[in-house]
Amino acid sequence: MSRLRAWLRPATAWADLGLAAKGLVVVALPLAILLGGIGALHLSSRAEAEAERAVRLTFAIQRDIHEVHALLAEAASGVRGYRLTGQEAFLEPYTKAEALLPLTLARLRASVRDPEIRARLTRVDALVIQKRQGLAQLAAMPGAGSQDSLTTREVAEALVANKRVLDGLRAEIEAMQRREGQLLDARRARADSERSRTLGLTAAMAVIGLLASLAAVQLLFSGIVRRVRTLERDAERLERGEPLTTRDHAQDEIGRLARRLVEAGELLRRREAELRDGEERYRRVIEGVRDYGIFALDTEGHVTSWNVGAERIKGWNASEVIGHHFSIFYPPESRRETPSRLLAAAAADGRVEDEGWRVRRDGSRFWANVVITAVRDEAGELQGFSKVTRDITDRKRAEEALKAARNEAERASMAKSEFLSRMSHELRTPLTAILGFNQLLDMDRELLGPDQGHAVEQIARAGGHLLGMIDEVLDIARIEAGGHTMNPEPVRVDELAREAIALTTPQAQAAGIEIRFQPGEARAWADRRATLQVLLNLLSNAVKYNRRDGRVVVEVRSEPSRTVIDVRDQGPGVAADFVDRLFTPFDRLDADRWSGAQGSGLGLALSRGLARAMNGDVLYRAAEQGAGSVFSLVLPTRPVAEAAPSRSETAE
Template sequence: MGTDGERLPTIVIVDDAVEVRTLVRTRLRLSRRLAVVGEGSSGQEAIDLARHLRPDLMLLDVSMPGMDGLEALPEVREQSPDTRVVMYSGFDEQGLAERTLELGATAFFEKASSLEGLVDDLLGLLDGEAAVRRTPSASRPTAAAVEPVLREHLERFREVFEDAAIGMATMTLSGRLVRANASLGQLTGRNVGDLIATSYAELAGPDGHLFDDALQSIVRGDRDVVQFEHRVVGGAPGSRRRLVSTLSSVRDAARRPLYLFLQVQDVSAQRQAEEELRLSEQRFRLLVETVQDYAIFMLDTEGRIASWNAGAQRIKGWTADEIVGQHFRRFYPPEVQAARHPEHELELAVRDGRYEEEGWRVRKDGTMFWAQVTITAVRDGDGELVGFAKVTRDNTERRRMEEEQSHFLAVTAHELRAPVGVLAGSASLLDQNWSELPDLERGELLRAMASSAGRLQRLLNDLLTASRIRSSALELDAEPFDLATSIERIVRSAHRFDDAGDIVVDVAAGLTALGDADRFAQMVENLLGNALRHGAPPVTISAEPSDDHVDVAVTDAGNGVPDNMRSRLFERFATSSDGGTGLGLYIVRALARAQGGDATYRGDDGAFVVTLPLAEPAPTPAVVR
């Protein structure tokens, strides 16, 4: 009831993040204009709440484990047709809002927007206002972050983007830039500020149709990553700069693109070298004898190999004696040969003067590599075709790194969004409404801030550790340490910062391992967080000593790891549909191996196991709980 006894409009909040629910519920309660009558954390709970409570409004998160908001929305509307459903999401990209409205939502609100006007917007929907999309704006500024460690961490993330040597940008689904780094400004000859809201097709000038084709291919869902080469408009006068752009999509759980990520590299020097090779056969021959990074060889007019350089032997595996005289189709997978694609490449090179593509090629030993290929038609002084110059580079590692980097940046940004929002929102509530909040809610908000800060700190630690592992700069201080004491400290920390649930510790007293205690804590925290996030309670941490080592196992009551994930569990950036950066298990194994141990997954009981050397013989078992 309201202050005068009138009935308040009712609302249900459904979000899998308890901190977000606490923040929104507190804001709505303080308004004294809406009554929160129920909360849920999954799509199925949203359906049940709609059926039993039939609220006036429902604030429904888009992304949740199990059944998400998009899947639940039609059923919610069926169970309670009069309920106005507001989709609430951390994704702020074009396309998602429109889709939710098509499915029956009354409005789409972004979590990045301020909560100041949330109540007015919700009540406006009850008063018959049109469907809306609520975003951050100058009139409703988002609260600034207040934790120094948070500011430092966000700055570190921005540096990854801003200081990258290659051009980078995030884009709308229509191809307009919403963020660009300094390298992209240099490559396109424009100030970074002038790039914002510019269509990338305009920058590509006469090659803009190549970008449009790539964009449509991704939006339609034909491909996740498209690479194309183009000229650039806006560079220095007389510039003949050519760029290779890689366009990739960040998609939601339903494989719909949310926004686009662009990487741009300057290949002008490479193209100039290829042009010089075409103009001077003598210069070409001198070059091919010494180049190691490129397979450079000649084909006759029928496509038979006429010359072979050291780079070709290194990349493809055949010696000159083995391969000269054979048709170059041998380098292609069988299905590509059957389609006569190699012959078609030569036809296009004859017609256009040059043919370029990237695709899979086959080495002598049968392994595959991702090749960047240029075939140039070579003509004599009279214009007669005398053969082809073929340049191949192995770009397998570059392709993998580009895909990993694109994915990692998008996932890390998403992982930061929730804790940053909770910290900012909670701090704002406490600052503006401290005297109105009861001790219980102040405590909940402070704990939510501590939990989010802890989550950011763990993410930062993982990022720094992964960087040091990759650069071989990891420092370890191996000394004997007591396992039971260390594990109990880790569990206390987990209960302090997270809704950890039931954690059981089963470790023999006096069991001493040899290793870096701080790094051991980081490993167990990652495994514990993994179990709490992806598994089910209770979570058990146990230790089983052997003659010269000890196995520390973390298990939970969940369904275990799917078979199709087990082979790549400990790979860098390996993630499941439940999210995460894909660094946690990679770091666990790297740290364990650096200390003379290992990390494995035990399929029979679903345990993640860290093995470390024992500092001394195993003691008589005495269970500590």
């Protein structure tokens, strides 16, 4: 068992090794062997080249030794010929030998490595010198070319001495050549051996490289290819929906991919099961919907599914309608055009909504709201349509009834406005006469008694109040009828506020009320007269409904795209129950409490109407600290085309 574990450890380590490391090993193994073989071949080639160079050097040494012998022999022959004939042409070999012998001997000294040959070469150098000296002496002796040029005693002795030196040189040279012949045979044998070793090493490297390549291929197959094929088979099983089992436990990329594939297969099966459950639940939900007709159409508009709601609304059951074109649900007058137009719009835009009359199985009509949605696959190809139908006949009838009621209310409002306008004009005529006669009486006040003078004052006060109420009624009628003319322009709000404060000051002083102004650099786009009228109404109310010795604060402030004028009083404020009725015409809130204050209940309604006609508003909020109320006039800073209307904004 221990041996088995020891054998499995390397295999497991190899399987756990990453693909990059495996690829490196597979590539590096034959590459390392190749590089080793190249190195060995290089070394062997170098040894073979060295051996061949030694052989060539031996040939060169032998050639130079032979050349030394030949030069000396030719030089000696030439000197003898010169002695016999006396012709200097025979001295050319001697002259040539004198020039070449030093160079040849120098090459020999540089080339010879063998100790024995070097020793003999030393002796040859000495003999060559003697030979050259002897030849030089012989050539220089007189009598060259005479009959006794070779028979004189000095010449004979010189010839004998030169012959003796030449014989010694010949013996040394022959010994050197024999030694070089031995060295040549040894060096040839070494070169042949190196050549044979190179061939053998080349063959061995080829065999080792082939085996290494086979080993690398085996490693690649066992480590990658075989397992990749397993993954491919697992992918095919996954495609067929078959379960996968984990068989590859290696920790490399392929092992992790195999485990991920198994996990993906399990996740896919779970999601398929969830999808089937969801589709079943969806089918049950659709089948259970009774208030909506939900069904599917093919690309041509034929019904492919049908739910209970569709059967309840339209009257057809599934077997009667599936396969038929959905145009059967439309009235005859729209059956040819509307269905195709709705399908084309849904295909182009993805969704279309429509309302109109539809037909039930029994021929009765109902008003339906329908939504048709295009159904496309992942590639964007149209697969059909889904259609949701809702019966909104009751809502249609309610809308028609509401529209009729609204039209009736508008007619009543117009009649009311017409009545108020005519009544105001009818009242203004006799009231003007009354006020005129009252002015005549007032001109003769010195003729009247105290009671009569007081009655004249009461008539003037009551007439003025009634005339102001008539004007307010006319303004309300014009605003509601949309006939109130506005001339908006850029206005300085602080100037209008100061003007309104100046006009209200006598009323405030009579009531013991202090008015404080907090100006601000602000402009508004508004009608000057209407803005002043609104400010006067707000200031008059702030004085009228304030406490004795109270204070009114007017503050101008700028906000984004609007200007706000706050009018703050120190009165008891507005009860929470009355806030919703503040701007209702003719509704005087808490009239019993403020019975001494004159008013028609139109001021705030008229003020809001004028403000909204200028694309502004009048807002109310309770004072932040203590009792009191804050009414805010909100006006735009730019024309209505540039500024958003403010009437929908609420008080802070």
